[in-house]
Amino acid sequence: MGFISFLLMQLLAAYTVLVEPIARTNFYRMFKKRLNIDTTARLLYYRTQVLWELSWVVVIIIILIPIKQPLVWLGLTLPETIGWIILLALVLGIGLSIVLLRRNPGAMTRMKHSLEANSILLPAFRSERKWFAAVAITSGICEELLYRGFLIRYILTTFPGLGYAITAILSGVIYGLSHAYQGRRGILQSTINGFSLAILFFLSGNLLPAMVSNQPVVVFGSLIPPMVFHILTELRTLWLWQPDDKLRKKK
Numbered sequence: 001m002g003f004i005s006f007l008l009m010q011l012l013a014a015y016t017v018l019v020e021p022i023a024r025t026n027f028y029r030m031f032k033k034r035l036n037i038d039t040t041a042r043l044l045y046y047r048t049q050v051l052w053e054l055s056w057v058v059v060i061i062i063i064l065i066p067i068k069q070p071l072v073w074l075g076l077t078l079p080e081t082i083g084w085i086i087l088l089a090l091v092l093g094i095g096l097s098i099v100l101l102r103r104n105p106g107a108m109t110r111m112k113h114s115l116e117a118n119s120i121l122l123p124a125f126r127s128e129r130k131w132f133a134a135v136a137i138t139s140g141i142c143e144e145l146l147y148r149g150f151l152i153r154y155i156l157t158t159f160p161g162l163g164y165a166i167t168a169i170l171s172g173v174i175y176g177l178s179h180a181y182q183g184r185r186g187i188l189q190s191t192i193n194g195f196s197l198a199i200l201f202f203l204s205g206n207l208l209p210a211m212v213s214n215q216p217v218v219v220f221g222s223l224i225p226p227m228v229f230h231i232l233t234e235l236r237t238l239w240l241w242q243p244d245d246k247l248r249k250k251k
Helices: 003-035 041-064 070-074 081-103 105-121 126-158 163-177 180-203 208-213 224-240
Strands: none
Touching: 003 041, 003 126, 003 163, 003 180, 041 070, 041 126, 070 126, 081 105, 081 180, 081 224, 105 180, 105 224, 126 163, 126 180, 126 224, 163 180, 180 224
């Protein structure tokens, strides 16, 4: 690994742990202030978030340039059979939950009520819904590349004795802290989500060779299932959050 790649790896890891939670919190505060005086503030927030997260990918690509088999190093490979089975089950679960919620007015009302806590981040107009969808797709790809692909590889490489369970917990906590702007509840929920996605990442790959060789960084997972599940989970919010009274104001 070249010096520049190594240096960027350390800087990106430090940024993920130390800078990202603070930067995102400040960005969110600025957005809330701007929203009171600018009707386009939410669109600007969405567009900035897309560019922000894409910048992570640029840095990761530069890190990967001197690395042999960069996609394997990052975990960006096709899942094993168990990975496809888990992914299929999760996708069906998301689809079924949407159908059942829409057929049950009471459950749908409770779901919308649960989303009220973060309603400021949810789209109110059609133009915003399009960009929210773009954010959902970008987040599903970029956050998995950073918090599962890069971060888990970094932790396992730097601290090889931690093992999969501790690594999954640690990466989940770091992911949760990146959502500190959503408050304690947001941190807790995001930590659980991050841990779950890390487990999905581990299970969707072929762990057997790594376990046999006692080298946990050889082959450890596939990012495809977490990415797909992450994107669909974000889009599920879009499909369920439809404030019709607001949508009529702007077509």
